Each structure stands twice: as structure tokens, then as C-alpha cells.
Amino acid sequence: MERVYLWNETPGMCEEIPYIDIYIPEEKKSDAAVLVFPGGGYIRRADHERENYAKFLNAHGITAFIGGYRVSPHFFPLPLLDARRCMRYIRANAEKFGINKNKIAAMGSSAGGHLAAMLSTYTKPIDFEGLDEIDQEDYMPNLQILCYPAIDQPSDDSYTHNVSYMNLIGKRDPELETAINPVNNVCETTPEAFFFHTNADPGVSVIHSYVYATALRRKNIPVEMHVFPDGGHGLGLAPNHPHTAQWSGLLINWLKRLGWIE
DSSP: OEEEESOSSOOSOOSSOOEEEEEOOSSOOOSOEEEEEOOSTTTOOOGGGTHHHHHHHHHTTOEEEEEEOOOTTSOTTHHHHHHHHHHHHHHHTHHHHTOOTTOEEEEEETHHHHHHHHHHHOOSOOTTOOSSGGGGSOOOOSEEEEESOOOSOOOSSTTOOHHHHHHHHSSOOHHHHHHHOGGGSOOTTSOEEEEEEETTOSSSOTHHHHHHHHHHHHTTOOEEEEEESSOOSOOTTOTTOTTTTHHHHHHHHHHHHTTOOO
16 A cells, blocks of 8 residues: 655645555456545544455455545535545546546545545535646546445434534535535536445435435436445445445446446
8 A cells, every 4th residue: 555645735724634545456457446535424534444445446456545535624625625636646647557547436435425426516616726737637536436425414304414514514504515415416427326325324314325316317327226224334345244245246246337347
């Protein structure tokens, strides 16, 4: 694993320095890559959704990157700025990594799933972009892979996830929450999606995935979604839930169907 920092001088509040960890497979079977955003409610980055995912992808010959985006008290748009910079950095160095810059997926779990979905849908300019040649690259992923994502904005409904939005924004701001909600920003060019969730998830309701998948379907964006009956929140590769753990193999099958793995 190699770690690189995203800027020589980090723009915006930078009590922590955003980075990207690079995992190159020993036996490459694909010219595609996956950029992974760990979850953690925008207040931390969960360890079990980092290297475990990267090593799993490497085992199937796929180059993996872990995005070390800023979390609270670094508020929007800084996490999205970091996510865009990660994607741009990968594309700017695609030849070095031996990958196709047009075959890069964004993958995220929980709040990281929100970040991957926001990266895939929010297209307005944000502060601190356009600083150098790397920023000339496109930030839009070619696919999105969402693991129990915390998508929808806070409301009075029991299924919504207030914590992630509060940590991302710093306070309740219904107007901004609506503006950055991936459900509201799906368009015809939003990338195809793969979902994994459990019906029993007590932390982020499976309804988040249903609502976002419905928004994608309304724009004719292809979706593959797997909802398993058992398992709590933050399962990662779900090593202690054999039935739910099938999701990772289904992901590989999906990538093979799309021609991303030999």
C-alpha cells in the first residue's frame, strides 16, 4: 500500500490532511479501478470498510483506492471536494496505475455510500476547485457501488438518518440538505449502480436504498440491488453472516457482466 496526499497545500480547513491509499493487485485481471469511501457518519472513517475492501478487490485483480476524505468538523463542501479530488487524482495518474480512466467506480458504505452517491449526482461547482492540472480531470464516477448507504435527508420519518447530515453540514439546514440529497440530483448521465443492504438494518433503513434506486429508475439508470433479510448496520464483507456475505460475490458477477473483469 502507498499513501499519497491530495494537494501540496490542502485548501480549506485542514486539521486533517486528505489522502488516498493505493492498492495494486499482484495479479491484475482488470484495467478498471474502484475508489472506496469508508463509512462512519461523517465523523470517522471505519477501519473495516477500508483495507478489507481493498484486499478483496485486489484478490479479484482490481486496483483499489481508499479515499481519506475529511470528516467533522470539516463540513460540506470539503468532504465532496476531497472525493472529487480523489477521482481526479486517479484519472490524472491512470497510465501510471495501468488503468482505464473511463472505468473507475466509486464505492461507499453508510455515510461513505452517501458520499459516493453525492459524487455521482451533485454537479454544481464548489469552493477550491480548479487549482491545478489535476482539477481539469472529470470527477464523475463511471459506476457507483453502494453498501447500506445513508442517502435520504433528515425528516420526521423514522427511516431517515439525521446523524450523517448533521455531521456533514454542522447544523440543520433543510435547504442545503435538499440541495445535496442524491435522490434530488439524479439525471440521465448519473452512473449505473449496485446496491447491497439488509432488511433488518437498524442504523440506516433499507428504505434509503429503495428511495435512491427509485430515483435512478425514474431516469432509466440501470440498478442491481440485493436486499438480505438478516444483519445489522456496518457489516462490511459480513464475515459472520454467511448468507449476507454473498453480496461481494454478486458484486464481482456484476462487474464481470459489465466487462470490467476478464
